Amino acid sequence: MSSPVPMPYPESPGTVRFTTDGVPATRRRAYWREALAMTFGSVDMAVPDEVRSGTIRVAALGRVQAVTVESDPQTARRTRSLIASSDNEDFVVVKLLSRGGARVEQDSRDSAVHPGQLFVYDMARPIRLSLPEPFLTRSLVLPRSVLGLGESDVSRITASPLGSDTALGGLLVPFLSRLVDTAEACPEPVGELITRNVVDLLTVLADEQRGADTTDSPSGVRVLMTRIRAHIDANLGDPDMSPATIARAHHISVRYLHKLFESEDITVSRWIQRRRLEECRRALSRRSAANVTVAGIAHRWGFSSPSHFSRVFRDVYGVTPAGWRALNTSAREVPADREEPLPQRAA
Template sequence: MPVGQRPAYWREALSRTFSAVDIVLPDNVYSGTIRTSQLGSLRVATVECDGLYCVRNSRLISQGNSEDVIVRLQGRGVARLEQGAREVYLHPGEIVLYDMTRPHRMDFPEPQQTKSLVLPRRLLGLEESDLQRLTAIPIRPDTALGALLSPFLSRLVDTAQTYPSHIGELLARNAVDLLTALADERLGRRTGETPGADRALLVRIQAYIGRHLADPDLTPKAIARTHHISERYLHKLFEQTDVTVGRWIQRRRVEECRRELAHPEAAGHTVAALARRWGFTSAAHFSRVFRAVYGMSPREWRDAGSMCGVSKTRSEPLDPGLHLARPGAEF
C-alpha cells in the first residue's frame, strides 16, 4: 500500500477483526499481517506488525455494537494497555483480557506478534463489576493457570482453521471453561464443585438463549424441556454465574435493545415495538429495566445514538490525548 493509504487500510483491517479503533502509525511502518478464523462461537486472530498506537474511545463504542471480550497473548515485542484506571505492560508469554464495550488504549512501540481470542462477553457469565475486576491485569506464564492457558491459547490460534466444525466447537467450549476457571480463581470463587460437563452445558444453554431472545415464551421451563433436563437442574447450572435464568434472559434482551437503539434506523420505530421485538411484553417494564441498567431511558439512549450517527458523516480527529511511542522507545 502507498504510505498515505496505510493508516486507513490498517485501521479498517483491525476494526473488522476486533472492533472499531483509531490508530496512529509511525512513518517507518512497512508491514502488517492479520490471520483470522472462526472457532465455534469464538474468533481467533494472529496479528503481526511493525508497531502502532490504537485507541477505542466512547465515540467509537457508541457507533458500534461490539459486546466482545478480547483475550490477548503477547507473542513477540512489548505492549502497553490502558483500560479503566489500570495501566499494564505486557511481555512475551503474558495474557491480558480487555473489554470492547469500554474505552481503552494500546501502545505497540516495536515489532509485534499477538494471538487473540475474541468471544462474546456473555459466554463468561460475569457481572459487569466482576468483568471490570479482571480486565487489564496481566496473567503471568509462571502462574498455575497461566502456564496452562498460554501454550493452549497459542496452539489453539495457530491451528483453529484445521479443525472440523464439531471439533472446533468442542475446543471453543474448552477455552471458555479455562477462562471461566481463570475468572473464578481471580475472583476468589471455588470451581472444584462444578464439573466441566456442567460448564459446557451451561455455555450451550446460554448460546441457545441468545438465539431465541425474541421469543416471548422463552422461559426456564421451555429451556429445560428443550435440553432434556429438569428446571431444578437448570437453575443449579446458573448458580455458578450468580445470575438467575430469568435475569440472564432479561439482561441479554436489554443488551440487544441497547445495541439496536444506537443505530440511526431505530428512529423510525417506537421503543415499545423494539422492546416487543426482543421479547418484552410490557414497554413500561422494559423502560424501567433499561434505566436501571444503563442510567437513562431507552429514548435518551436512542437520541444519543442518533447524534453520534450525524457525526459519522464528517471527519473527526483522534482524541487529543493520543501519543505515539516510536519503535525502540521506552514506556
C-alpha cells in the first residue's frame, strides 16, 4: 500500500471528502488507491495509469458509513490473503449503482449490475468488483454486528442485484439513495432509524432467500413499518395526511396502524409532527432558504397554522423558528487550501 497522502479538510462534522482535484498528476493514482482502501478496507485495487478525476464523500451515521463515490473506471479484488491479514471488523457493503455499469463476483455468483440496481457484498469473503466505465455509486458500509446476520444468511444475498422493479428493491433503492444523499445533514436519531429500516429490509431479503414465510414474522412487520414511514415522508407536505389516510393507503385498519406505532412508543400523529419539525429545522438551517419566510417553510412541510408551528417548534427545540434560523445560518467558512492528514479507515 502506498504511503499516506494528504487529504482535504472535512466538509462538516462527521463528513470527509476525498478528491483528486488539486492532486498532481504524478501522485493522483497513488492518492486514489489509498483513498479507496481507507474507505472500504484493504483491497487489491486496479485503477487506470492516469486517474483524471475521483471523489469520495463519507458521512457517519453512528457505526454505519454513508459513502458516495464518483470516479473513472476501476477494479477491486479482496483476496483470502488480504482478508487473513486484516485485523478490522468484518463489514458488509450495500451498494447502489447510480451511473455506469458493474460486474460483481462473490460466493460463486458472477452478476452484471445496471444503473438503478443495488447489490450486497461481504468484505469477509473474496470478492471482485469491476466498474469498466465512469460511475457513480452510493453505499452503506455496515459492521456485521449492526446487520445482525450470520455468514450463511449474508452469503444468500451477496452479488444478487435488486432493482426498483422488485418488491424489496422498490423500497431499498430510493431509501438507500436518499439516506446516503442526506446523511451529512441527517440528525443522528433519524439517521440511525432509517439505517435500521434498511437493515430490516436486508433481513427480510435473507429470509426470503432462505424460503421463510415473512408475512407474520417480526421482519415482515418491520417492512410494513418501513413502507408506512416512507409514505409519511413522501407526504409530509400534505396537511390532510392523517392516520386514516395512511391506513387506507396500506390496506390496514386505523386500529392496527396505531398498534404498530405502539411498539415505537409514539403515536402516529406525533411521529408525523416530529418528522415535519425535523424537516423544518433542516430548512431553517440552510442559507439557501434564507429568503423563504418561516411561515412558508412551515406550510411547505404540512403545518397549516404558523402560530401552531411556532409553538410546537419552541416546545421541542427550546427556541423559536426565527431564533433557530438566526443561530444556524452563519455557516463556518473553511479556507480552501486547508489540508488534513489521512484519517483512519472511514468504516
